[in-house]
Amino acid sequence: MIGVIDTEGDTVEWTFPAEPGAVRTARTAVRDKLRGWGLDGLADLAALLVSELVTNSLRHATGPIGVRLVRPRPPGLGDTLRVEVSDPLPDPPRERAAGPDDESGRGLQLVAGSSRRWGTRPGDNGKTVWFELAVPG
Numbered sequence: 001m002i003g004v005i006d007t008e009g010d011t012v013e014w015t016f017p018a019e020p021g022a023v024r025t026a027r028t029a030v031r032d033k034l035r036g037w038g039l040d041g042l043a044d045l046a047a048l049l050v051s052e053l054v055t056n057s058l059r060h061a062t063g064p065i066g067v068r069l070v071r072p073r074p075p076g077l078g079d080t081l082r083v084e085v086s087d088p089l090p091d092p093p094r095e096r097a098a099g100p101d102d103e104s105g106r107g108l109q110l111v112a113g114s115s116r117r118w119g120t121r122p123g124d125n126g127k128t129v130w131f132e133l134a135v136p137g
Contacts, residue, residue, distance in 0.1 A: 013068045018058055018087075026054045026067050030083070037071055039081065041136050045114060046083055052107035053085035053129050061089035061126070072135045079135045080116060088126035 012033050016022035027047040034043040050067060057065045066086035072079055093108055111118050115131035 010071045011068065013066060016054070016065045016067065018062055018065060020058065022058065022065055023051050023054045026065070027051045030067065030069065033069060034081075039072075039135065042081055042133050046081065046133060049111050049114060049131060050083060050085060052110055056093055056107055056129075057085060057087035057089070060091075060093075061087040063088040063126075066128075079137065081133045081135055082130060083133070084128050084130040086123060086126060086128040090122060090126055092120040092122075092127055093129060 014026065014029050016026055027050060030050045031043045031047040034040070034046055046069075054065055054067070064087075066084070068084040068086070070082040070084075072081055111129075111131050114133075116134050118129070118131035120127055120129050
């Protein structure tokens with residue numbers, strides 16, 4: 001891990017080097033933070049989806065990979081966990097239909113099918129892919 005920024009408990013950001021170990025490290029960091037926030041029920045799914053997006057970043061971009069979690073607001077003010085993965089490649093990811101024997105190509109389908117909503121946005125130095133998960137009530 002290159003760095004971690006924890007902003008008053010509501011947001012946490014990590015920066016990982018573009019190395020294969022980043023996937024495991026990002027997954028563990030996300031899972032641990034969500035459990036620390038009392039969001040155990042989202043920890044495994046969020047970690048899985050972060051794994052997919054960090055893997056995509058490793059395959060297609062060079063440079064550091066950012067992961068950011070935005071904690072849901074207090075009850076009654078919001079019930080969504082937002083997760084963002086950023087990399088220096090400006091091109092947005094594209095969903096594709098993977099064949100039964102393909103070893104890749106299902107990550108964005110998994111993100112789209114498992115999250116409340118997802119999308120991409122350009123940044124000054126690349127792009128961010130984000131998704132939102134509903135917090136169980």
